[in-house]
Amino acid sequence: MDLAHVPIVDQHCHPLLRAGGPFTPAEYARFFTESVDRTMHARYVPETIFFRWAIKELAGRFDCEPTVDAVLAAREKTAPDVLAAQLLRDANVITLVMDYGYQTGETWSHAEHASRMPCAVLPVLRLETFAQELILRHDRFDTFVDAFVAGVEGARANGTVALKSIIAYRTGLAVQPASVSDAAAAYGPVKEQAARDGRIRLASKPLNDYLLLRALEIAARQSLPVQFHTGFGDPDVDLLLANPLHLRPLFENGAYRDVAFVLLHASYPYVRELGYLAAVYPNVYADFGLANPHAAAEIPGVLRQILGLAPTGKVLYSSDASAIPELFWLAARWGRRALGTVLDELVGLGALSSAEALTVAQQILGGNATALYGARS
Numbered sequence: 001m002d003l004a005h006v007p008i009v010d011q012h013c014h015p016l017l018r019a020g021g022p023f024t025p026a027e028y029a030r031f032f033t034e035s036v037d038r039t040m041h042a043r044y045v046p047e048t049i050f051f052r053w054a055i056k057e058l059a060g061r062f063d064c065e066p067t068v069d070a071v072l073a074a075r076e077k078t079a080p081d082v083l084a085a086q087l088l089r090d091a092n093v094i095t096l097v098m099d100y101g102y103q104t105g106e107t108w109s110h111a112e113h114a115s116r117m118p119c120a121v122l123p124v125l126r127l128e129t130f131a132q133e134l135i136l137r138h139d140r141f142d143t144f145v146d147a148f149v150a151g152v153e154g155a156r157a158n159g160t161v162a163l164k165s166i167i168a169y170r171t172g173l174a175v176q177p178a179s180v181s182d183a184a185a186a187y188g189p190v191k192e193q194a195a196r197d198g199r200i201r202l203a204s205k206p207l208n209d210y211l212l213l214r215a216l217e218i219a220a221r222q223s224l225p226v227q228f229h230t231g232f233g234d235p236d237v238d239l240l241l242a243n244p245l246h247l248r249p250l251f252e253n254g255a256y257r258d259v260a261f262v263l264l265h266a267s268y269p270y271v272r273e274l275g276y277l278a279a280v281y282p283n284v285y286a287d288f289g290l291a292n293p294h295a296a297a298e299i300p301g302v303l304r305q306i307l308g309l310a311p312t313g314k315v316l317y318s319s320d321a322s323a324i325p326e327l328f329w330l331a332a333r334w335g336r337r338a339l340g341t342v343l344d345e346l347v348g349l350g351a352l353s354s355a356e357a358l359t360v361a362q363q364i365l366g367g368n369a370t371a372l373y374g375a376r377s
Contacts, residue, residue: 001339001343001344001357001358001361002340003337003361003365004092004336005092006092006336006361006362006366007092007093007094007365007366008091008092008093008094008095008317008332008335008336008365008366009093009094009095009097009317009365009366009369009370009373010093010096010289010317010318010319010321010328010331010332011097011262011287011289011316011317011318011372011373012097012099012124012227012262012287012289012316012318012319012320013096013097013099013289013320013321013328014098014099014100014102014320014321014322014323015098015102015107015109015113015322015323016080016084016108016113016322016323016324016325017080017106017107017108017323017324018080018105018106018107018108018112019080019106020080020081020083020084020325021072021075021076021080021324022076023072025042025046025068025069025072026038026041026042027041028068028072029041029042029045029046029051029068030045031322031323031324031326031327032045032048032050032054032294032327033045033048033050033051033294034232034233034234034235034294035234035235036234036235046068049296049297050293050294050295050296053296053297054293054326054330055067055068055071057330057333058071058075058326058330059071059074061087061090061329062074062075075326081116083325084116084325084328085116085117085118087325087326087328088117088118088119088328088329089118090329091328091329091332091333092332093119093328093332094119094366095119095120095121095122095366095369096117096119096120096121096122096328097122097124097161097162097318097373098113098121098123098124099124099126099164099227100123100124100126101128101129101164101166102322107323110123122159123159123160123161124160124161124162124163124164124227125151125152125155125160125162125163125164126163126164126166127152127163127164127165127166127167127212127215128166128170128202128208129166130148130151130152131148131207131211132194132199132200132201132202134147135187135191135194135200135202136198136200138191139191141183141184141187141188142184144187145183145214148211148214149214149218152218152219153218155224156222156224161225161373161374162224162225162227162262162373163215163219163224163225163226164226164227164228164229165212165215165226165227166229167208167209167212167229168228168230168233168237168241169229169233169236169237169242170201170202170203170208171203171204171205171209171241172205172238172241172242172246173228173230173241173242173243173244173246173247174241174246175209175212175213175246175247175249175250176205176209177209177213178205178206178207178210178213179210180210182210183206183207183210183211185206186204186205186206186207187207189204190202190204216250216255216256217255219256219259220255220256220257220258220259223258223259223260224259225259225262225285225373226259226260226261227264227287228244228247228262228263228264229242229264229265230244230263230264230265230267230270230274231243231244231265231266231267231268231269231270231274231290231291232265232268232269232290233265233290239269242267242270243267243270243273244263244267244270244274244277245270245273245277247261247263251277251281251283257283258283259283260283260285260372261281261283261284261285262285262287262316262372263277263284263285263286263287264287264289264290264318264320265287265288265289265290265291265320266286266287266289266291266292266302266306267286268290268295268302271291271302271305271306272308272309274286274306274310275305275306275307275309276309278309278311278314278315279309279310279311284314285314285315285316285368285372286306286310286314286315286316287316287317287318288302288303288306288315288316288317288318288335289317289318289319289320289331290318290319292317292318292319292331292335292338293319293321293330293331293334293335296334299334299335299337299338300338300342302338303338303339303342304342304345307342307346312360312363312364313363313368314368315363315364315368316364316368316372317335317339317364317365317366317369318331319331319332335365336365339361339364339365340361343357343360343361344357
């Protein structure tokens with residue numbers, strides 16, 4: 001199936017770099033891996049299928065030779081903001097649901113994205129990053145919690161369409177009940193470290209668990225979706241603790257029945273586990289970003305595993321792209337191609353009619369996210 005005409009709602013992505021180049025080959029390669037090791041960037045990333053295929057695809061787009069140097073020279077002929085607008089338009093991406101947790105002085109602000117992109121841009125509030133900012137400003141636990149709760153309570157009114165948790169990176173997805181006293185006791189050492197270092201990476205399990213559960217209470221009252229990092233990512237994540245099955249107690253807890261849990265990144269390599277969870281819990285949704293585009297030629301396999309069990313109305317497209325617009329373009333191109341391949345197979349098997357397959361494509365590429373976030377599709 002050719003799905004180029006079906007618009008995309010990219011339901012999880014990150015900010016673009018303000019400079020956007022020029023890059024050396026090794027600097028460019030770092031955008032095509034989750035590794036933070038420069039040896040990987042310079043030596044091994046160019047040997048991945050992801051990078052090799054990306055260069056060929058981009059060479060076709062830029063009408064240049066399929067080499068890294070030629071692609072870099074071609075992309076530098078266009079201003080970064082113009083290139084980003086062109087590639088998003090080419091990809092028929094109509095909405096970006098953007099997590100600004102990566103935002104630094106080197107990346108565009110929300111206002112810059114909203115004014116420069118040829119599509120809607122909807123913000124997501126990353127809970128742990130928000131908490132870190134507040135820890136730096138509040139000496140006392142009670143005032144810190146009040147500020148955290150107020151910020152989460154007001155998120156929807158401020159235009160935020162979802163919350164996001166990276167607790168998988170910090171203390172793992174096996175979230176445990178945490179008392180106020182446990183969280184308060186943990187706050188002292190955390191605040192001392194923040195005051196000493198001028199920054200903080202929040203990795204206290206009692207405090208992380210307590211804050212996440214408070215946020216889920218608010219999300220339940222407001223029917224606010226909550227995105228969770230699950231599965232693979234950069235080496236900072238303990239992959240054993242990022243298995244989405246650890247979240248089962250939250251799905252079983254009736255207090256959070258009105259929370260839409262959006263499990264990101266295909267939970268890769270726990271893809272079948274993700275499909276199962278979306279199949280048995282009505283409020284669990286399956287995203288296949290990051291695996292798309294990083295898994296490259298294996299993206300159809302990821303989708304086959306998810307669709308083996310998950311209802312099509314709960315599968316969501318995303319890119320998890322950041323920094324450079326090429327990743328948004330490649331993810332849209334490969335995500336559509338992979339989905340078309342799998343849907344063709346299902347039509348051939350007799351599992352779907354051609355009309356049903358098109359409906360499923362429209363759901364996954366944008367319709368499901370529109371229903372979940374109120375995004376435009």
